[in-house]
Amino acid sequence: MSTQVILPRIMQVGEGASNEIPTVLASLGCKRPLIITDNMMVELGYAGRIQACLSRHQIACEVFADTVPEPTVGSIQAGVNRVRDGDYDSIIALGGGSPIDSAKAIAILGKHGGAMRDYKFPRMVIEAGLPIIAVPTTAGTGSEVTRFTIITDETTDEKMLCVGIGFMPVAALVDFSLTLSLPPRITADTGIDALTHAIEAYVSKKANLYSDSQALSAIRLLAPNLRRAYHDGGDKEAREAMMLGSTLAGVAFSNASVALVHGMSRPIGAAFHVPHGLSNAMLLPSVTRYSIPAAPQRYADCARAMGVADALDSVELANDKLLKELHALNDELQVPTPAQFGIERQAFFELMPAMAAQALASGSPGNNPRVPGTDEIIEIYRQLW
Numbered sequence: 131m132s133t134q135v136i137l138p139r140i141m142q143v144g145e146g147a148s149n150e151i152p153t154v155l156a157s158l159g160c161k162r163p164l165i166i167t168d169n170m171m172v173e174l175g176y177a178g179r180i181q182a183c184l185s186r187h188q189i190a191c192e193v194f195a196d197t198v199p200e201p202t203v204g205s206i207q208a209g210v211n212r213v214r215d216g217d218y219d220s221i222i223a224l225g226g227g228s229p230i231d232s233a234k235a236i237a238i239l240g241k242h243g244g245a246m247r248d249y250k251f252p253r254m255v256i257e258a259g260l261p262i263i264a265v266p267t268t269a270g271t272g273s274e275v276t277r278f279t280i281i282t283d284e285t286t287d288e289k290m291l292c293v294g295i296g297f298m299p300v301a302a303l304v305d306f307s308l309t310l311s312l313p314p315r316i317t318a319d320t321g322i323d324a325l326t327h328a329i330e331a332y333v334s335k336k337a338n339l340y341s342d343s344q345a346l347s348a349i350r351l352l353a354p355n356l357r358r359a360y361h362d363g364g365d366k367e368a369r370e371a372m373m374l375g376s377t378l379a380g381v382a383f384s385n386a387s388v389a390l391v392h393g394m395s396r397p398i399g400a401a402f403h404v405p406h407g408l409s410n411a412m413l414l415p416s417v418t419r420y421s422i423p424a425a426p427q428r429y430a431d432c433a434r435a436m437g438v439a440d441a442l443d444s445v446e447l448a449n450d451k452l453l454k455e456l457h458a459l460n461d462e463l464q465v466p467t468p469a470q471f472g473i474e475r476q477a478f479f480e481l482m483p484a485m486a487a488q489a490l491a492s493g494s495p496g497n498n499p500r501v502p503g504t505d506e507i508i509e510i511y512r513q514l515w
Contacts, residue, residue, distance in 0.1 A: 133338040135385055136277055138264070140301035143374065145366075147305035148265050151180060151222060152187040154301045158261055160220035165193045166209060166233040167224040174311060176267065177224060192216070197225070197232040200399055200406070202284045203246050206235045213240030213260070223264045223299065226320065227271025227406065230264050234279040234297040237262050246281050246290065251493060255294030264299035267308040269359070269372035270320020270407050272327055272380015274302035282400050289396035291492050298384075306366070306373035314360050317372075318463035321356040323407030324376040326414050328352060330389040331382035333421065333428045334497045341386035344378045346435045351375030353436035360463055386497075391417045393494030394507060397485035402473045411465040415456040416510050417498075422449050425499035468515055475515070482511045 140157070142150045155163060163184070171177050172195045184191045194212045198205045213221075213236055223233030235246060237259030249255050264274035273279075277298045282289050312320075328348035331341050352375035358368035394417065395409040404412075422429045430448035433439035438455040439448035459465075468478055486507040489495055495502055502510070 133340050133385065135340055136295055136298055137381065138275055138299050138302040141275075141304065142301070143304045143377070145305060145307045145370070147303040148180070148308060149183060150303060151263060151265070152184055152189060154263055154303070155189065155220065158220065158300060160261060161189060162218050163189070163191050163220040163222050163263070164213065164216060164218040165191055165222045165224055166197060166236060167193065167195050167229050168197045169195050171195070171225050171229070171267065176308065180222065180224065180265075191222070197229045199228050200282055200403065201228055201232045201235065201280070202282045204284060206232060206239065206246055206281055209236035210239045218260065220261045220263065223262050224267065226266065226268035227273045230266065230271070230273040230299075231279040231281070233262055233264070234259075234273075234299070235281050235292065238296055246292070247283065249292045250290045251293045253294070255292060255296035257296045259296055262299040263301040263303065265303045265305065265308070266373075266376070268312060268316060268320040269306070269309050269369070269376040270323040272324060272376050272383065274299055274304065275377055275380040276384035278384065280396065287400045288488060289400040289492075291396070291494075302377070304373055304377050306370040309369050309373055310364060310366070312363060314363065317360050317363060318356075318465070319405055319407030319411060320376070321352065321359065321372060321407075322411040322414065322459070322463065322465070324372070324379045325349065325352045325356065326391050326410045327379035327383045327388065328375070329414075329418070329432050330391055331379065331386040332432060333425050333499050334383075334386045334389050335499065336497055337386045341382045345382035345386070346431070348375045348379035348382060349432060349435040351378065353438075356459070357462060388494050388497065390421065390495045390498035390502065393489040393492045394485070394510065396492060397488040398468070400488075401481055401485065402468070402471075402478070404468075404471060404473075408465065408471075411460055411463070412468065412514060413510075415453060415460065416513055418456060419453055420502070420506070420510060421498055421500045423500065428499065478515060479512070482508045485511060
């Protein structure tokens with residue numbers, strides 16, 4: 131059985147990669163890009179730096195900075211309106227997963243029209259939108275190399291998963307120097323998000339030899355360096371490893387899919403506005419404990435790749451060490467429980483059946499080595515509290 135591998139046409143990796151935007155635009159035959167980003171990237175000067183770089187190459191570039199942390203149908207429509215009002219031939223997606231996810235949706239809707247719900251999974255989006263040059267500034271989502279975007283319908287609080295080659299950026303410029311200013315909280319949340327991507331890709335029922343190689347490489351880069359980057363944001367060696375690890379994890383899950391953690395994470399984020407990486411971090415130990423019996427060898431491989439178990443450890447011992455490490459990581463990185471985050475208990479418990487239904491509807495739990503039913507998902511949510 132063969133595996134279809136989908137990647138950006140162009141990838142530039144390493145310090146200063148973001149300076150290659152003019153060259154990439156020229157190779158694509160594009161002359162009028164729109165930067166899609168958020169206000170933080172404007173305030174930090176990253177958007178202005180790209181504008182200045184392009185200006186030196188006689189390329190004028192405007193900025194749309196009204197993306198939001200958890201992209202919604204409304205926030206996407208504002209970007210679509212901007213694209214339709216301008217004469218843009220390409221998009222530079224600058225920021226974390228939210229601006230890049232926003233850019234993917236805007237690129238499709240801006241060119242082909244319709245509503246975001248029209249492109250929701252299980253539809254596979256094969257239409258090409260405006261070409262996207264993705265420039266990630268967090269080491270977490272891997273969105274620069276995936277064929278996914280997630281947009282919340284604010285009228286129903288549903289996080290809609292949208293899938294297809296049409297959402298894949300044409301180019302990904304992976305420049306770890308853009309992550310040096312990340313605060314510890316974002317470093318932690320995005321880092322555990324990347325680790326979750328790698329682990330879920332490896333244990334996914336859709337895993338294959340190619341995705342396995344990327345997932346294990348990602349785990350080996352992420353696990354030893356996440357604490358280092360969290361405690362010392364200026365640690366270039368750790369930041370570089372985290373950035374590459376995040377991208378490789380993105381390649382892995384884009385070609386093997388995510389599983390139960392992500393399926394359960396999206397409804398928490400949509401209903402209670404918990405950042406995506408943080409809700410993944412909350413869930414990862416509990417979901418791993420639930421799933422290990424169905425794939426003990428695979429999870430033991432993850433423990434060994436993380437460096438918390440060695441080749442002489444039994445599968446059972448390796449998995450015990452994996453669970454202890456995931457809990458220890460959350461403790462050290464100060465990952466809160468839903469209660470500690472400030473979610474109201476009654477609201478959380480009342481919404482658990484609806485969240486479980488949304489998790490199952492996303493399709494991601496079906497990729498898990500142990501596939502849960504509604505009652506099992508509700509029980510995991512209950513334990514999470």
